[in-house]
Amino acid sequence: MTPAIVVEGLVKRFGATTALAGVDLSVPEGSVLGLLGPNGAGKTTVVRTLATLLQPDEGRVEVVGLDVVRDAAQVRAAIGLTGQYAAVDEYLTGAENLEMVGRLYRLGRREARSRAAELLERFDLVGAASRPAKTYSGGMRRRLDIAASLIARPRVLFLDEPTTGLDPRSRLGMWEFIADLADGGTTILLTTQYLEEADRLADSMVVIDRGRVIARGTGDELKAQVGGQRLELTVGRGPDVALVRDRLRPLAAGEAQVDEQTRRISMPVSGGTDALAEALRRLEGSGVEVLDVGLRRPDLDDVFLTLTGRGTEEAESPDAAEQAGREPATTAGGAR
Amino acid sequence: MSALSAVVADSATITRRNLIKVKRVPDLIVFATLSPIMFVLLFRYVFGGAIDVPGDVSYAEFLLPGIFAQTIVLGSTTTGASLAEDLQKGLIDRFRSLPMSRAAVLIGRTVADLGLNAISIVVMALTGLVVGWRINSSVPEAIGGFLVLLLFAYAISWLMAVVGLLVRTPEVVNNASFMVIFPLTFVANTFVPLESFPSVLQTFAEWNPVSAVVQAARDLFGNSVAGAPAPDAWSLQHPVVYTLLWTVGFLAVFVPLAVRLYSRTSTR
Known part of the structure; x- marks a missing residue:
């Protein structure tokens, strides 16, 4: 299949900071790519470059076969963008927002209106269609924002952290919408911090950190890299946590992490519940009080730990700009 | 769609969007009309008695074109x-x-902002008529007076667009603009005759485009001081031409600059 999105050797610098240090991506037409990474990894910078909002410093960036710099106008006609913050006009009603965006996509008046009605229906906003968006909940705004990006039936859709900040129910609803779109043949690039989300929606995933791709593959392939399940246990007061780790070491299928503060141990294991039973047997009679123990599937944090040796929490990248982008700018800044 | 008709259609869509906000947030229109009324009354009755205008013209007639200019700027x-x-x-x-x-x-x-300014100028003119301002010229001249005022304000809008895209924080934009707008509108013939300024300020005021706009409006509304000494500066002898020169100059510089900034700017 022809790729709908091609990124080769994309480099983007903001002043002295290198936000993207050579990113390669290829997304086949009609498929969904999950772009994973912690805050500040460069996800948003990739999306913004693809959506023609930023110009690449180096590399080739093409959407539906068109160069994002040279053919920017045509690229814009083929894409839909939903940023991290719902970019809807608060004073316009839901219907007015959609019609405005439809008109700006060059739909005729009548078509803009009928598409708006269709999308309000589909995104469950009919009841709120004639209320100003100011009165919408976070989830409703997000749905309206996505509806706006779909109004001209884009071939390629960019969703930047579509579920961040949503409550669990809205998140599930959003997942259904995205899955429906994907079934309808729209090529989607979505960024997320959650492996579970990418796992559920994406055909393939790319993990980036500090502006570089550190892993790619399907969800199963990534999890295989992390190595099966993880055994986690928290111990009460008593012997040193390190001592407990030493007792369990023979069970570990990889490096064990120990948090002295919370007295928690986490290690990859193979063998599932057998490993769990064995671990408890090994601690019997050692005087160790086990407060909590369990097996869990690996998540993005584990992928990170395995790939970078750091958790997502500490994966602060030099691209502090992306972090700053999460807050409304309160100080004067250079034009980006 | 040709490039030009695309610009027109898109601009109309955005203008409509901005005007819907005015409709939904009535405070905007209330304050856009109340503050000009307040200015007219304040200057007319608080300072009106203290400020002497030369020649034989009432302070209301002298004042109103100044208030128009300051408010729309x-x-x-x-x-x-x-x-x-x-x-x-x-x-x-x-x-x-x-x-x-x-x-x-x-x-x-x-x-859209030009539209709001047009509304405030109508409100001010009506208030002015109540407190003693009169148009003593022909209809075409009077229309010309309003047009010069609005055109100049439109050019200032583009300067402010550049400021907004550079500063990026609404509150800071407001403070920064007042820093510039207040001296420009006060060190001018807006509220007091130029003769009352010390000489350095007087020269500045004579060449200040705001003075020219005010002078142009006074001339076109027939509010100029009959029997007052003729202005020395070329800018005030030809206020309409001088104002239009500034207007064209502002547009020539700030329209392309604003479009360029817009094309490169983005959130954060």
Whole structure:
């Protein structure tokens, strides 16, 4: 299949900071790519470059076969963008927002209106269609924002952290919408911090950190890299946590992490519940009080730990700009 | 669609969007009309008795063109603050990702603000008529007077668009503009005759475009001081030409600059 999105050797610098240090991506037409990474990894910078909002410093960036710099106008006609913050006009009603965006996509008046009605229906906003968006909940705004990006039936859709900040129910609803779109043949690039989300929606995933791709593959392939399940246990007061780790070491299928503060141990294991039973047997009679123990599937944090040796929490990248982008700018800044 | 008709259509869409906000937030229109009324009454009755205008013209007639000019120049600062707000809320990002004209968001903004300014000037004129201001010229001249005022304010709007896109925080845009607008509108013939200024300030005031706008409006409304000494400066002898020169100059510089900034700017 022809790729709908091609990124080769994309480099983007903001002043002295290198936000993207050579990113390669290829997304086949009609498929969904999950772009994973912690805050500040460069996800948003990739999306913004693809959506023609930023110009690449180096590399080739093409959407539906068109160069994002040279053919920017045509690229814009083929894409839909939903940023991290719902970019809807608060004073316009839901219907007015959609019609405005439809008109700006060059739909005729009548078509803009009928598409708006269709999308309000589909995104469950009919009841709120004639209320100003100011009165919408976070989830409703997000749905309206996505509806706006779909109004001209884009071939390629960019969703930047579509579920961040949503409550669990809205998140599930959003997942259904995205899955429906994907079934309808729209090529989607979505960024997320959650492996579970990418796992559920994406055909393939790319993990980036500090502006570089550190892993790619399907969800199963990534999890295989992390190595099966993880055994986690928290111990009460008593012997040193390190001592407990030493007792369990023979069970570990990889490096064990120990948090002295919370007295928690986490290690990859193979063998599932057998490993769990064995671990408890090994601690019997050692005087160790086990407060909590369990097996869990690996998540993005584990992928990170395995790939970078750091958790997502500490994966602060030099691209502090992306972090700053999460807050409304309160100080004067250079034009980006 | 040709490039030009695309610009027009997109700008109309954005203008409509901006005017809907005016409709939904009545405070905007209330304050856009109340503050000019307040200015007219304040200057007419508080300072009116203390300020001597030369020749045989009432202070109300001298004052109103000055108030018109100051209020609509202040009104133009809305352009900067509104763009900064759109930028902050991510709307500019959305617009920039759409296949729309690069100038449309700015044209739609400045045109909507021109509309608001037109409303305030009508309100001020009506208030002025109540407190003793009169138009002593022909209808075409009077229309010319309003047009010169609005055109100049429109050009200032584009300057404010540049400020808004650079400063990016609505509150800061407001403060920054007042820093510039107040000296410009006060060190002028707006409220007091130029003869009352010390000489350095007087020279500045004579060449200050705001003075020319005010002078042009006074001439065109027939509010000029009969029997007052003729102005020395060329700028005030030919206020309409001088004002139009500034207007064209502002537009020639700030329209392309604003469009360029818009095309590169984005949230954060």
